[in-house]
Amino acid sequence: MRGQKKVRERSLTELVSAETVERCKQGDRAAWDALVEATYREVYTLCLRVLRDEQEAADATQDTYLKVWRGIKGFRGDAAFTTWLYRVAMNAALTRNRGNSRRRAIEVAAEPEALVALPASDSTEAAAGARVELGVLETALASLPEHYRVAVVLRDVYGRSTAEVAEALGISETAAKVRVHRARKKLKSMVYPDDSSPEE
Amino acid sequence: MPMSCTEIRAILPAYVEDKASLDVRRHLPGCPGCSEELARYRGLVAGLEELGGIPLEAPPGLAISLAELPFQGRPLAKIKTHVARNRPGYFVSGLAALGATGAAGAALWHRRRGRAIAA
Numbered sequence: 001m002r003g004q005k006k007v008r009e010r011s012l013t014e015l016v017s018a019e020t021v022e023r024c025k026q027g028d029r030a031a032w033d034a035l036v037e038a039t040y041r042e043v044y045t046l047c048l049r050v051l052r053d054e055q056e057a058a059d060a061t062q063d064t065y066l067k068v069w070r071g072i073k074g075f076r077g078d079a080a081f082t083t084w085l086y087r088v089a090m091n092a093a094l095t096r097n098r099g100n101s102r103r104r105a106i107e108v109a110a111e112p113e114a115l116v117a118l119p120a121s122d123s124t125e126a127a128a129g130a131r132v133e134l135g136v137l138e139t140a141l142a143s144l145p146e147h148y149r150v151a152v153v154l155r156d157v158y159g160r161s162t163a164e165v166a167e168a169l170g171i172s173e174t175a176a177k178v179r180v181h182r183a184r185k186k187l188k189s190m191v192y193p194d195d196s197s198p199e200e
Numbered sequence: 201m202p203m204s205c206t207e208i209r210a211i212l213p214a215y216v217e218d219k220a221s222l223d224v225r226r227h228l229p230g231c232p233g234c235s236e237e238l239a240r241y242r243g244l245v246a247g248l249e250e251l252g253g254i255p256l257e258a259p260p261g262l263a264i265s266l267a268e269l270p271f272q273g274r275p276l277a278k279i280k281t282h283v284a285r286n287r288p289g290y291f292v293s294g295l296a297a298l299g300a301t302g303a304a305g306a307a308l309w310h311r312r313r314g315r316a317i318a319a
Contacts, residue, residue, distance in 0.1 A: 029271060034264045041255035049258055058259055064270065069270040130239045132247035134254065141251070156248035181213035188213075188244055 021081050025073050036065065039082070043089045050093040063092040090154065094168055097150065132189045132191055140190035144183055147148055151176060152183035203227060210235050216241040 016038050023031030043064055048057035067088050075084060141149060141157075154160045154168060155176075166176035203223045208231070215224045216238065228235050 001237060032270065033267045036263055040263050040266055041258050043260065044258040045254075045256045054259060058262055061258075062263065062266065065266045065269055130236075130243035132243045134247055134251060137244070137247045138251060143249075152248065156245055157252040159249065159252065177214070184213040184216070184241060187248075188240055191244060192240055 004178035016081050016085075018077065018081075021072065021075065021077070024069075025075075027040070039085060042064075043085065046086065046089050046153075046158065047093040047096075049141070049157060050090070050150055051097055052146075056096055057093070060089070060092045060096045063096070064089040067092065073155070086158065088159070090160075090168060094150070096148075132190075136191055137187070140187050143190070144186060148179055148186060149181035152187070154183070155180045205231060205234055209237055212238055212241050216245055 016035055020031045020035055024035055038117065040061065044057055044061045047060040047064070048054065051060060052059050064085070068085060071088075141153070144152070151165055151169065154165045155162065160168070162173050162176050162180070165180070166173045169176060169179075171179075205227075207226050208224055211221055211224060212234070215221050219225070222237075224234075228238065
């Protein structure tokens with residue numbers, strides 16, 4: 001299941017070539033434009049899924065690209081550029097999440113075109129699982145309590161390890177696991193209305 | 201002693217990921233209800249992973265402001281955001297400043313008028 005994260009990062013990496021990153025280090029404006037154009041939707045989406053506030057997400061996206069621009073000269077390419085970008089974005093979103101209590105809940109729906117274009121998963125586990133409507137899932141995710149939502153977004157949507165989730169949230173690995181498991185349980189009861197299993 | 205369905209279902213959110221429980225593995229083949237429950241968790245986790253590959257719609261103009269961000273003296277969009285957010289505060293402060301100026305002006309006018317009458 002965790003393999004899909006690698007597929008996503010690889011497809012982004014193809015859009016942000018090593019040459020583009022190198023040109024950005026030299027201050028090349030066209031290369032920076034290309035880098036932003038290739039990645040900003042994913043970065044904004046990550047921030048929005050953590051923050052659930054469009055303005056906050058846009059601000060966190062700006063924080064991300066400012067940090068990337070300031071730090072790109074020191075980026076040595078030990079890890080994939082997009083891995084670093086995701087990490088910066090995650091930290092920017094979590095910093096705003098911690099620091100700002102003014103938040104308004106919004107209903108977010110996934111882009112219909114993207115949902116239509118989504119290929120059917122061919123993984124064995126997905127085939128053995130019950131198919132979930134992604135629009136319903138996105139809405140359910142948005143209505144989860146914040147501490148559950150952030151944990152499950154990092155773990156299941158963006159494939160971060162339990163250790164990374166724990167570190168990002170400043171909690172123990174056990175606490176991170178518990179949050180993710182409870183989030184899955186709540187999500188299941190929201191996605192399957194006929195669900196009769198007891199909630200925690 | 202074998203675990204009950206309630207006990208098994210309580211650990212399925214973890215099992216869907218690590219499959220470490222021998223009790224669950226023993227229980228599932230003979231229990232269609234718990235097997236269906238596990239299938240739902242698998243579908244859920246697979247769906248969440250798929251969501252990670254689907255970008256949501258970003259606000260218009262965001263890409264342009266991000267592209268311009270490093271090439272301007274100060275991040276203009278940030279300033280605009282700050283002003284937009286604090287508009288009510290600026291309005292109230294402006295009104296207060298206007299009121300204070302008016303009151304000071306009126307006091308000065310009254311004082312001068314009093315002196316003129318006295319003279």
